[in-house]
Amino acid sequence: MHNVVLKGHQGGYQLTLKQNGAFTAIIGELGELFAKLSRERSGQGDEQIVGFKINTENRLLTDREKQQIQELIEQYPQFRVEKIESGVMTKAAAKAWKEQDSIHISRLVIRSGQEIQIDGDVLFIGTVHRGGILRATGSVYLVGKIEGVVQAGFPDREEAIVVGDLSQAIQVRIADNVDILADSDQTFTPRSVTYINDLHMLDYGNLDELKAIRPKLYNKIGEA
Incomplete structure (x- = not known):
């Protein structure tokens, strides 16, 4: 995967979405990743809910883009998004x-x-x-x-x-x-x-x- 980097941490995962990657490509890679992780956890009989902290580097996601990620992960009941954070902020927030x-x-x-x-x-x-x-x-x-x-x-x-x-x-x-x-x-x-x-x-x-x-x-x- 070129646009999504996965790292494990205690109790969940850290996902980094590369700031230069096309969002459509990121969504595609996230879909593949979630499906793979779901199969692996099902094979192990692990039903514990796992959280994902998502970092978008210096990219600000729109509300629609955040919704797309949320809708994607909701297809897998054993996963949830804990938070989405970025290294930048909107002008209003600044x-x-x-x-x-x-x-x-x-x-x-x-x-x-x-x-x-x-x-x-x-x-x-x-x-x-x-x-x-x-x-x-x-x-x-x-x-x-x-x-x-x-x-x-x-x-x-x-x-x-x-x-x-x-x-x-x-x-x-x-x-x-x-x-x-x-x-x-x-x-x-x-x-x-x-x-x-x-x-x-x-x-x-x-x-x-x-x-x-x-x-x-x-x-x-x-x-x-």
Whole structure:
């Protein structure tokens, strides 16, 4: 076979589809391969379901091409596709990844009743008035005045943090964890860190503790 490379691994197989091969040729070779493997396993009386991880190198398969592979393997009940991965991504996926990996600077004034969402991390130097909500899919670094609600890690990124002074904020959220601050005796400074601890509860610390709290984030942004 010239366009399909098969390697075994614990519990299944790794299939590499050569990026320069014609897709029709790849489908033909996959059909031959699945039929051969099916005969061999039937001859051995092996009925265990085997998974295939498929790598397409630097080729992006269309939805239709993925469907063709799925329909082909569904002819053999003892086989299943575990995942299809590629060494490249679509422009839309790349843009979304870049947004998530970037720190955005925001000078917005968020008034009562307004909800503003930002993709990725945000350095916020604006104002959130009481009744306003600042929401980010990543971490939030506060320099501005916060009197409303701040949410990081929306909707479910528990590794996100909030850095900054929340002493006037009504509420802080990370992912789906919420803490009401209006009646809290928690002390905040511009170097305060709000995060989700190992017990999956909101907790508080200081930037000096960031290396212990979030080692990966500490390595990413450097020493605070």
